[in-house]
Amino acid sequence: MLHPQVQQALDAISSRPIENVFLVACGGSSALMYPSKYFLDREAKTIAADLYSSNEFIHRNPVRLGSKSLVILCSHSGNTPETAEAAKFARSKGALTVSLTNEPASPLAEASEHVIKYSYGPDAPAFETNYSIMYQLVSGLLYVKEENAKFHRMIHSLQGLQAAYDRAKIQFADQAKAFxxxxxxxxVIYTMASGANYGVAYSFAICILMEMQWIHSHAIHAGEYFHGPFEILDKTVPIIQLLGLDETRPLEERALHFSRQYGEKLIVIDAKEFDLSGIDEDLKGYISPLVLNFVLRQFANELADARNHPLSTRRYMWKVPY
Amino acid sequence: MLHPQVQQALDAISSRPIENVFLVACGGSSALMYPSKYFLDREAKTIAADLYSSNEFIHRNPVRLGSKSLVILCSHSGNTPETAEAAKFARSKGALTVSLTNEPASPLAEASEHVIKYSYGPDAPAFETNYSIMYQLVSGLLYVKEENAKFHRMIHSLQGLQAAYDRAKIQFADQAKAFxxxxxxxxVIYTMASGANYGVAYSFAICILMEMQWIHSHAIHAGEYFHGPFEILDKTVPIIQLLGLDETRPLEERALHFSRQYGEKLIVIDAKEFDLSGIDEDLKGYISPLVLNFVLRQFANELADARNHPLSTRRYMWKVPY
Structure with a gap:
């Protein structure tokens, strides 16, 4: 069954015309929207989608933002000032605002017309977590606006996500420790992916490696690799190569094929190794980044332990003015 | 006067409906399209714009790509296989294709309906170079489709670009050497920017530092900085901070303000220091990234000299199969 607050948002969406969608958040909350941008690009026949960091969205001030816009925002604490401000800005332009947060009593929730509280933490059912809620919302949007036939199967497939996570946790435990x-x-550790998976690579680079481990990083787009970044590769450079199941997999495979010839520190996480039973065949490409992200979190946990640098360590964030 | 091949492309554009624009290229040729995406987001009332690396574009296969699409492609040599393939793919979907290249006898040019040859090199007039041609084309698009009032002033302002480059060359010569x-x-050297300038930061990171100097890098978005990347900063980390003149300048200023408190290796290039006489006041934000890019090329030349690592050095590109 659909998350009831997603259903409420869809009811509001169905009552008005929508010409474009803006996906607006910062950092990790922005990264978790990348698969939805990929989904909308591939599926939305009448609705354009754009993704912006919150303050970029406000200052860029896209001229097509208006009463026929849906703005989807996300902040875990609901306290991210730029994202709450972006919700106010979007409403001032007449757009419909729907926010995802773990904290319904927060500035973002107060600033938004519709609020979806997602679950979080080791015991949260995968279906109710942020990535899943995003897909419920955007596939629901395309169902109510365009009768997209994937919606009900998407909901059903997302209900199989927890089992996929549970299997992956056991399957990748040793690889996470070895990594x-x-x-x-x-x-320096690079990450690389394309398509629906790029946001997962981006999130691991900026939130896990740079923010939580103080390791230099950069999420390389696998299609861009051969137009600059690959010249950095030698036997000393570690690259985490994600291989998903979406249509851009050939880009990721090509990058890996090259890296294997000239590099020696490649870490490969391949969604082909996942047991995705219960997830519809034609949705596995969309859902793979969620499982890749889950597996990478184990890699992050193990890395933090091995380096004796807890993921909660910060020197600036929440500690000094910025 | 408008570049005659731009005029031909605009004649073709005006004869058919355009609902969306796809900006498609790889690496540096993709980066030079970022300012046009920013321009279209801010100015295009009826036309959506998206920017993709060529192979991502093909495999992502955006469902709204069709006979009401304009696809603008770019490859300096015209030999980039993914970009030539993207032109064929776009035409197979019924889209109108316009390609920028320095080589009109090339696979990309052959695959495209309209070809614009831009000038290149130290003696090329700035008005005829790739960044300028992009603005002629997208502002022309909005003129023929939406009567955008900035078009004629954009052309006039671009005619002042060479003089701005000449002045900047002298002005920043010592700073380039000092850098x-x-x-x-x-x-490791990071770059940072937002808005119309982000592509310039991206280009310097992946094409100059990673590709041509084998220095680790990453173009940090100034709005994302505080949501992860800033935790990497300490007194040993060099960051090239670009400050443009567009609406997102407050993001770049905020990032710099923070970095100055905790970092000691900041390199600042501020478009406020440019002499942009001859460029219309309300277009300076759009045109600043072109001058920032020009100045950064001097920084690249000096860095290559100081490191005794010519910008033409490669270990893989054009040398091994990939």
Whole structure:
């Protein structure tokens, strides 16, 4: 069954014309919207989609933002000032605002017309977590606006996500430990992906490696790799290569094929190894980034342990003015 | 006067309905389209714009790509296989294709309906170079489709670009040398910008630093900085901070303000210091990234000299199969 607050948002969406969708958040909350941008690009026949960091969205001030716009925002704490401000800005332009947050008593929730509280933490059912809620919302949008036939199967497939996570947790436990042991002293670790998976690579680079581990990083787009970044590769450079199941997989495979010839520190997480039973075949490409992200979180946990640098360590965030 | 091949493309554009624009290229040729995406977002009332790396575009296969699409492609040599393939793919969907290249006898040119040859090199007039041609084309698009009032002033302002480059060359010569002397031994150098300038930061990171100098890099979005990347900052981390003149300048200023408190290796290039006489006041934000890019090329030249690592050095590109 659909999350009831998603249903409420869809009811509001169905009562008005929507010409475009803006996906607006910062950092990790923005990264979790990338699969939805991919989904909308591939599926939405009448609705354009754009994704912006919250303050970029406000200052860029897209001229097509208006009463026929849906703005989807996300902040875990609901306290991200730029994102709450973006909700106010979008409403001032007449747009419909729907926000995802873990904290319904927050500035973002107060600033938004519709609020969806997602679940969080080790015991949260995968169906109720942020990535899943995003897909419920955008596939629901295309169902109510365009009768997209994937909606009901998407909901059904997302109900199989927890089992996929549980299986992946066991399956990748040893690889996560091995990754941490091999990479704990690295000063630079790149990530790479394309398509629906790029946001997961981006999130691991900026939130896990740079923010939580103070390791230099950059999420390389696998299609861009051969137009600059690949010249950095030698036998000392670690790259985490994600391989998803979406239509852009050939880009990721090509990058890996090259890296394997000239690099020696490649970490590969391949969605083909996942047991995705219960998830519809033609939705596995969309849902793979969610499982890739889940697996990478284990890699992050193990890396933090091996480096004795807890993921909660910060020097600036929430500690000094910025 | 408008570039005659731009005029031909605009004649073709005016004869058919355009609902969306796809900006499609790889690496540096993609980066030079970012300002046009910013321009279209802010100015285009009826036309949606998206920017994709060529192979991502093909495999993502946006469902709204069709006979009401304009696809603008770019490859300097015209030989980039993914971009030539993207032109064929776009035509197979019924889209109108316009390609920028320095080589009109090339696979990309052959695959495209309209070809615009831009000038290149130290003696090329700025008005005829790739960044300028892009603005002629997208502002022309909005003129023929939406009577955008900035078009004629954009053309006039671009005619003032060469003089702005000439002045900047003299003005920043010493700073470029000082940058090279201070940073020649760095292993990691970040770049940062937002808005119309982000593509320039991206290009310097992936094409100059990673590709041509084998220095680790990442173009940080100034609005994302505080949601992860800033935790990497300490007194040893060099960041090239670009400050433009567009509406997102407050994001770049905020990032710099923070970095100055906790970092000691900041390189600032501020478009406020440019002499942009001859460029219309309300277009300076759009045109600043072109001058920032020009100035950064001097920084690249000096860095290559100081490191005794010519910008033409490659280990893989054009040398091994990939």
């Amino acid at each position: 941490a042991a091999s990479n704990k002293d690295e000063k | 090279a002397a201070s940073n020649k031994d760095e292993k």
